[in-house]
Amino acid sequence: MRLAYFFALGLAVSAASKVAGAMLVFCYLVVAPGAAPVLSRRLWLVMLTAASLAAASTVCGMCWSVSEDLPTNQTIAVTTCAGFIAVFVCRLAQWSILKVVLRRQSRRKG
DSSP states (O other): OHHHHHHHHHHHHHHHHHHHOHHHHHIIIIIHHHHHHHHOOSHHHHHHHHHHHHHHHHHHHHHHHHHHTOOHHHHHHHHHHHHHHHHHHHHHHHHHHHHHHHHHHHHHHO
16 A cells, blocks of 8 residues: 555656656645644644645745746745745744743743
């Protein structure tokens, strides 16, 4: 069963690479799902977030592509990577603010 799954996954990736290009397939399979675990730890929510990030970056990339007359595949890839970076920057800001708050609380107690 596992072999059949990986065979079907390989066929889907190779077909998608021919149609959309390797860079776009990489963004859909790696970049969007890579940002999702930063936002949540529950598996079902990570899967939903990854799909939502990919769909949102596709819509934003296509709108940007149409409005500026840019190549669609590359624009979608850039918006996906920008979303990935934005998620990490927001999470780092949240962690640094939390550290400051916890330090202030520990100084008040001590």
